[in-house]
Amino acid sequence: MTPELKGFLLLAAIKVVVGFGGLLLAVALVTWLERRQAGFHQDRLGPNRVGPKGLFQPIADGIKNFIKEELVPADADKFLFLIAPALVFTPALLLFAVIPFAAPLPVSFDFELPVVGRFVHDGVMPMMVADLPVGLLFVLAISSIGVYGIVLAGWASNSKYSFLGGLRSSAQMVSYEVALGLSVISVFILAGDVTLSGIVENQQQKLWYVFPLALGFALFVVSALAETNRLPFDLPEAESELVFGYHTEYSAMKFAMFFLGEYAALITMAALMATLFFGGWDIPFTTWDESEPSLLKTALTFGAFATKTVFFVFMYIWIRWSLPRFRYDQLMALGWKVLLPAALSYLMLLSGAIWALEQLGIEQGPLYGFILCIVNLPAIYALFWVIDSGRLVFGQRLQRRTMN
Amino acid sequence: MVERRTLDVGLATAGIDAEGRPVRVPLGLSGSPLAPAADEEGGVGSEHLLLNIGPQHPATHGVLRLVVELDGEVVVRVIPHIGYLHSGFEKLGEYRFYNQIIPLTDRTDYLAPMANNVCLAMGAEKLMGIEITERCKVLRVIACEMSRIISHLVWLGTTAIDLGAFTPFLWTFQERERIYDLQEAWTGARLTTSLTRVGGLLADIPAAFEAGLRASCERLPKVLDEAERMLTNNAIWCARTQGIGVISAEDAINFSLSGPMLRASGVAYDVRKDRPYLDYETYDFDVPIGENGDVYDRYLVRVEEMRQSVRIIEQALERLPDGPINVDDPRVILPPKTAAMTDMEAMIFHFKQVMEGVRAPVGEAYVAIENGKGELGTYFVSDGTAKPVRWRIRPPSFINLSALPKMAEGHLLADLIAINASVDIVMGEIDR
Numbered sequence: 002m003t004p005e006l007k008g009f010l011l012l013a014a015i016k017v018v019v020g021f022g023g024l025l026l027a028v029a030l031v032t033w034l035e036r037r038q039a040g041f042h043q044d045r046l047g048p049n050r051v052g053p054k055g056l057f058q059p060i061a062d063g064i065k066n067f068i069k070e071e072l073v074p075a076d077a078d079k080f081l082f083l084i085a086p087a088l089v090f091t092p093a094l095l096l097f098a099v100i101p102f103a104a105p106l107p108v109s110f111d112f113e114l115p116v117v118g119r120f121v122h123d124g125v126m127p128m129m130v131a132d133l134p135v136g137l138l139f140v141l142a143i144s145s146i147g148v149y150g151i152v153l154a155g156w157a158s159n160s161k162y163s164f165l166g167g168l169r170s171s172a173q174m175v176s177y178e179v180a181l182g183l184s185v186i187s188v189f190i191l192a193g194d195v196t197l198s199g200i201v202e203n204q205q206q207k208l209w210y211v212f213p214l215a216l217g218f219a220l221f222v223v224s225a226l227a228e229t230n231r232l233p234f235d236l237p238e239a240e241s242e243l244v245f246g247y248h249t250e251y252s253a254m255k256f257a258m259f260f261l262g263e264y265a266a267l268i269t270m271a272a273l274m275a276t277l278f279f280g281g282w283d284i285p286f287t288t289w290d291e292s293e294p295s296l297l298k299t300a301l302t303f304g305a306f307a308t309k310t311v312f313f314v315f316m317y318i319w320i321r322w323s324l325p326r327f328r329y330d331q332l333m334a335l336g337w338k339v340l341l342p343a344a345l346s347y348l349m350l351l352s353g354a355i356w357a358l359e360q361l362g363i364e365q366g367p368l369y370g371f372i373l374c375i376v377n378l379p380a381i382y383a384l385f386w387v388i389d390s391g392r393l394v395f396g397q398r399l400q401r402r403t404m405n
Numbered sequence: 406m407v408e409r410r411t412l413d414v415g416l417a418t419a420g421i422d423a424e425g426r427p428v429r430v431p432l433g434l435s436g437s438p439l440a441p442a443a444d445e446e447g448g449v450g451s452e453h454l455l456l457n458i459g460p461q462h463p464a465t466h467g468v469l470r471l472v473v474e475l476d477g478e479v480v481v482r483v484i485p486h487i488g489y490l491h492s493g494f495e496k497l498g499e500y501r502f503y504n505q506i507i508p509l510t511d512r513t514d515y516l517a518p519m520a521n522n523v524c525l526a527m528g529a530e531k532l533m534g535i536e537i538t539e540r541c542k543v544l545r546v547i548a549c550e551m552s553r554i555i556s557h558l559v560w561l562g563t564t565a566i567d568l569g570a571f572t573p574f575l576w577t578f579q580e581r582e583r584i585y586d587l588q589e590a591w592t593g594a595r596l597t598t599s600l601t602r603v604g605g606l607l608a609d610i611p612a613a614f615e616a617g618l619r620a621s622c623e624r625l626p627k628v629l630d631e632a633e634r635m636l637t638n639n640a641i642w643c644a645r646t647q648g649i650g651v652i653s654a655e656d657a658i659n660f661s662l663s664g665p666m667l668r669a670s671g672v673a674y675d676v677r678k679d680r681p682y683l684d685y686e687t688y689d690f691d692v693p694i695g696e697n698g699d700v701y702d703r704y705l706v707r708v709e710e711m712r713q714s715v716r717i718i719e720q721a722l723e724r725l726p727d728g729p730i731n732v733d734d735p736r737v738i739l740p741p742k743t744a745a746m747t748d749m750e751a752m753i754f755h756f757k758q759v760m761e762g763v764r765a766p767v768g769e770a771y772v773a774i775e776n777g778k779g780e781l782g783t784y785f786v787s788d789g790t791a792k793p794v795r796w797r798i799r800p801p802s803f804i805n806l807s808a809l810p811k812m813a814e815g816h817l818l819a820d821l822i823a824i825n826a827s828v829d830i831v832m833g834e835i836d837r
Binding site for chain 2: 039042043044045161162165232233235322323324325326327328329330331388389391394395397399400401402403
């Protein structure tokens with residue numbers, strides 16, 4: 002092994018530990034944020050006893066889940082029952098590997114250790130766990146694996162509630178993956194690249210994709226909500242119907258793994274929204290991107306990335322505590338009858354607009370973005386008009402009724 | 406015969422076989438009129454899923470148990486099982502003096518205890534021919550309307566939860582707690598109020614009560630506005646409730662429904678308007694009527710009823726006359742403690758009331774009031790002693806619940822939850 006390879010491996014190991022450790026810490030903080038923010042929306046305090054402002058509540062919850070008794074229902078399929086939480090938890094963490102969370106950091110070292118030998122690294126280190134060439138395709142592929150965990154959990158529990166929850170979620174997640182994937186294609190078209198680092202770089206040099214791809218962003222947000230089973234799409238665990246859906250029979254750490262997986266997926270989706278549409282770690286109106294890599298730049302861009310991600314997490318939680326839940330058939334109708342055709346026709350509209358712009362010889366830049374943004378507006382209006390009128394999604398025309 | 410084993414769970418309903426003999430029809434495949442005949446059992450897609458919702462389930466209010474037969478997610482049959490909260494109230498009442506029955510009524514519709522107290526006292530007073538004082542009448546109207554408000558607030562919050570909207574629940578419960586504070590100030594208890602006595606009330610309202618109630622009346626419409634902003638025009642809320650659980654006016658009457666369940670179907674029947682009691686005819690208020698008889702109309706009707714209750718309370722506070730709250734009759738109303746200790750005659754009345762109770766003449770009496778959930782009735786049969794021979798409650802939720810299978814069958818499982826929530830049941834009253 003060359004010293005350079007050893008240096009690379011050392012850095013990779015550090016990034017894995019720091020990246021996933023940081024994500025797990027963020028998950029703990031988001032569970033706290035969720036409860037505090039719910040309290041804010043609901044005119045109450047939320048957890049405030051453990052530590053300052055209840056900040057250590059997640060730790061207390063973690064300890065509680067560790068020392069609770071692990072229950073396995075008598076008729077459950079033990080192997081699948083045990084492996085299902087891991088199948089939900091692991092992909093949710095893996096997704097984060099391809100997201101660049103700060104500007105590249107210059108790292109150089111050259112040192113020698115007894116037994117293992119010499120480690121050398123010289124150059125910039127991309128601030129992501131793995132800069133895969135397949136990039137976003139990896140995200141789509143891995144997020145599909147999470148479905149298996151939920152289906153197996155529902156089936157292995159040998160409970161009717163879990164079974165119905167598992168069935169629902171498999172259908173739901175498969176349906177919305179289609180819309181999610183199609184909404185991301187619009188980003189590919191504009192960026193000409195599937196790696197997330199490439200997409201971020203493109204946005205830094207030109208413009209944030211949320212303007213030229215406004216409708217794509219809307220589709221992505223809705224699909225991401227459904228993909229992570231959050232309200233208003235939390236049907237797999239709809240507690241008023243199915244008790245707790247696929248994790249009804251789970252307790253202690255196995256339940257906690259579902260819980261952590263759900264929140265990790267939430268953070269990842271929020272980070273993806275920031276990365277794909279809001280420039281990732283880009284700080285707007287700065288030319289830092291072309292400047293030399295430095296520690297200060299890395300720290301500031303990480304701050305920008307974290308701010309954007311926290312904003313979308315906040316939005317997620319806000320939606321959760323505001324809206325009622327869809328009915329199952331309405332959810333499927335929204336996915337297949339509205340989002341899928343909308344995403345497909347949006348791709349055609351977008352391709353046409355981009356082709357026209359290229360024919361006119363307009364370079365990617367502010368004017369380019371402005372024209373695409375104008376193209377988006379009627380499409381957004383049409384989409385929300387269709388959803389709001391209700392016939393396609395809800396099977397009936399919604400009425401505005403009042404009492405005399 | 407795996408299938409037979411899974412379906413034989415001891416659940417059966419009464420039925421009649423081809424020769425007209427009564428039989429027990431087991432739930433599940435063979436019991437359903439829509440299911441394939443028994444000899445087709447085992448075929449793909451022929452098996453229905455039996456799902457047990459309750460008595461411990463997040464969506465069944467109280468200990469209601471719904472046995473649901475599902476074809477996919479479509480409800481083929483639903484059978485409500487009740488009795489998990491049976492307390493034998495009506496039988497207990499036969500061993501008690503009339504005033505001693507009042508604490509039992511706290512626990513029937515425990516979401517609106519004061520209205521239940523009022524209804525019972527009115528039944529006993531009708532039996533004995535007692536005319537209560539003006540101040541007592543107005544205070545009882547206030548008690549009834551406060552009960553309606555807290556009952557509807559609980560309904561609004563829990564229904565929102567059942568449909569996935571958690572936040573309005575806490576807003577409505579917060580307002581309900583404030584009205585409970587008033588209840589506590591008046592009666593000393595938040596839940597077991599035992600407000601009324603035959604011929605009067607437990608106590609007059611305390612000093613700060615009026616101001617507190619006025620403040621509540623001002624705040625409540627704002628809370629309702631906030632909750633409505635979250636729900637009324639929300640597309641998901643509309644889609645989950647409009648056209649769901651429709652019951653026609655004719656069916657509603659045939660099922661003997663009452664209260665918001667009946668009025669949402671377009672039948673303008675309100676006991677307060679049609680058979681007025683406590684001088685309700687002198688108050689100026691509207692009775693909201695729905696058109697479609699679906700869950701959404703029931704929601705609108707109940708929200709509007711709360712606003713109308715606020716109007717009634719404001720009028721009642723305006724007109725609240727001075728004077729005694731109890732009738733001036735030493736045979737029914739206990740003398741003051743100081744008089745009982747010093748005055749011979751007062752002590753005799755005290756002794757006789759405590760030891761022998763208040764005798765009612767031979768006969769029977771039925772009164773009905775408009776409670777939050779519907780027409781709440783009290784029926785007494787007296788043989789001339791101080792205890793009723795028969796006490797019977799007309800529980801609105803019990804009768805309203807009987808229409809649940811009619812409304813829910815053919816809908817999806819998620820709609821069953823919404824419909825069940827829209828019935829607004831309270832198990833204490835159903836099981837009694």
